[in-house]
Amino acid sequence: MVKKIKQFSGYYGCDKCTQRGMWVSGRVTYPEVENLTLHTNEIYRTEMARRQKDEAISMSPFVRLPLDMVNQFPIDYMHQACLGVTKKIITEWMRGERNVRMSAGQINQVSQRLLSLRKAIPSCFPRKPRRLEDIDRWKATELRQFAVYTGKIVLKGILADELYDHFMAFSVALSLLLSPNLAVEHNSYSSELMTFFVAKTKELYGDHFMVYNIHSMLHLAAEAMNFGTLDACSAFPFENFLGKLKRLIRSGSQPLVQVAKRYVEQANFPHIQSVATKKLKVTRPNNAFILREGKCCVAMEEREEMDESGSPKILCKVFEKSEPLFRDPCDSRLIGCFKGQSRQSVMKLIPEQQLTRTAIMVEENQEIFFLAVLHTI
Numbered sequence: 134m135v136k137k138i139k140q141f142s143g144y145y146g147c148d149k150c151t152q153r154g155m156w157v158s159g160r161v162t163y164p165e166v167e168n169l170t171l172h173t174n175e176i177y178r179t180e181m182a183r184r185q186k187d188e189a190i191s192m193s194p195f196v197r198l199p200l201d202m203v204n205q206f207p208i209d210y211m212h213q214a215c216l217g218v219t220k221k222i223i224t225e226w227m228r229g230e231r232n233v234r235m236s237a238g239q240i241n242q243v244s245q246r247l248l249s250l251r252k253a254i255p256s257c258f259p260r261k262p263r264r265l266e267d268i269d270r271w272k273a274t275e276l277r278q279f280a281v282y283t284g285k286i287v288l289k290g291i292l293a294d295e296l297y298d299h300f301m302a303f304s305v306a307l308s309l310l311l312s313p314n315l316a317v318e319h320n321s322y323s324s325e326l327m328t329f330f331v332a333k334t335k336e337l338y339g340d341h342f343m344v345y346n347i348h349s350m351l352h353l354a355a356e357a358m359n360f361g362t363l364d365a366c367s368a369f370p371f372e373n374f375l376g377k378l379k380r381l382i383r384s385g386s387q388p389l390v391q392v393a394k395r396y397v398e399q400a401n402f403p404h405i406q407s408v409a410t411k412k413l414k415v416t417r418p419n420n421a422f423i424l425r426e427g428k429c430c431v432a433m434e435e436r437e438e439m440d441e442s443g444s445p446k447i448l449c450k451v452f453e454k455s456e457p458l459f460r461d462p463c464d465s466r467l468i469g470c471f472k473g474q475s476r477q478s479v480m481k482l483i484p485e486q487q488l489t490r491t492a493i494m495v496e497e498n499q500e501i502f503f504l505a506v507l508h509t510i
């Protein structure tokens with residue numbers, strides 16, 4: 134709307150490429166996945182100038198600014214990948230065509246697994262997993278948790294293999310694009326995974342499923358390349374701040390006044406907020422970490438001893454022989470997913486400053502899974 138171009142439901146609905154949409158089952162779809170012709174700032178500005186002259190349309194006010202009208206209007210993965218694609222495919226597994234649908238029993242099994250993970254989710258996640266049946270009420274952050282972390286575990290062996298592999302391509306691509314140290318280095322691989330994901334979507338879910346939302350995944354790797362990581366150009370900070378504002382409201386009367394008053398109070402007494410400084414936790418579920426060299430550990434107890442730099446040492450249960458949690462579509466250690474054996478751990482003193490990479494730790498029978506927390510906002 135602010136760019137004064139066709140919206141996503143139009144035939145030329147993608148503002149990143151020139152593909153013309155096709156009308157399938159009452160909606161515009163984008164079947165092409167490769168050799169896309171990308172839009173550029175120059176093309177946008179030339180075309181806009183032409184339309185202003187020929188069609189007398191009004192120009193976008195942004196045109197007056199020295200902006201790149203294509204690259205500086207990124208695709209927001211919170212809306213497109215989490216609230217869009219993730220929700221769409223989960224809904225399809227639950228209520229879609231017979232070839233992609235899970236049975237009521239399978240849905241229940243996945244839900245039970247999700248609930249059993251509640252105790253494993255560290256406090257850096259604002260919400261714990263809920264049942265799949267609540268999907269209509271899942272927030273963006275819950276959908277991200279599923280797409281990037283829990284989905285990899287809870288769907289395994291329940292969702293049909295072909296659908297699972299397809300989901301994993303999406304999940305791994307998203308994981309890479311969220312990691313500040315991987316998004317650029319493994320950008321072309323992430324892009325290949327997303328291309329596979331979109332192409333295979335047509336085969337598995339049908340032509341009518343190839344709407345703009347699915348298509349936009351083809352452009353996501355470029356956004357991470359441009360901004361360093363997807364978290365650098367997403368709507369999550371806005372969503373999180375809205376959550377903070379909402380928590381300032383105690384009753385239904387005059388909500389705006391309440392927010393304004395609490396906000397002024399906080400501005401006048403900033404020290405009240407800074408009391409809760411981050412302290413390393415040695416209790417579940419906040420004590421799992423990924424160490425360098427691909428080892429995982431669980432912090433058990435803080436000791437009096439310090440290392441040379443004055444950092445306290447923490448007694449940790451270290452899993453030295455960690456294996457990949459999965460090998461398809463890539464060795465999962467790349468995105469910090471490991472598997473260890475409960476009995477193969479050793480106790481070690483580790484300086485606190487090495488315990489910076491938080492992880493989700495899941496114990497299942499004799500095995501322990503670690504999934505590094507990748508998102509930063």
Ligand SMILES: [Zn+2]
Nearest residue numbers: 147149150151
């Ligand atoms: Zn496009």
